[in-house]
Amino acid sequence: MPNTARWAATLTLAATAVCGPLGGSALATPAHAPALAPSGLYAPSALVLTTGHGQSADTATPERAVTLNCAPTASGTHPAAVQACAELRGAGGDFDALSVRDGALCTKQFDPVVVTVAGVWQGKRVAYERTFANECVKNSYGTTVFTF
Secondary structure, three states, X not given: OOHHHHHHHHHHHHHHHHHHHHOHHHHOOOOOOOOXXXXXXXXXXXXXXXXXXXXXXXXXXXXXXXXXXXXXXXXXXXXXXXXXXHHHHHOOOXXXXXXXXXXXXXXXXXXXXXXXXXXXXXXXXXXXXXXEOOHHHHHHEOOOOOOO
């Protein structure tokens, strides 16, 4: 086979390998694909949640921190990431809208626990801080978001 024919065959095979997947059904969106933001990218939802004893984040030393990623799928070091993301979606990303768990009974002991949340929820910056009277009260808000 002459060199020109070899080069033509090589270029044809290379073009087919590179451009072949770009046509036809390869462009279709899979049925299980998450919703895309208007720009075509996923709106990020990645948070860092911390907790510590004290009356404010300025005076409390963080004792525990977890990550929570909710887009495109639930993940992170939060022990119940899937449930926490579902709760936050149900509350529209509003941490103050998380409801108190039914049947939660806590003592009136005052041992303040502060929770902070920093990151991005559906593409918008989040900075949240809340002080709870004690650990039990903190764990009673939502079912899993603050339970870590």
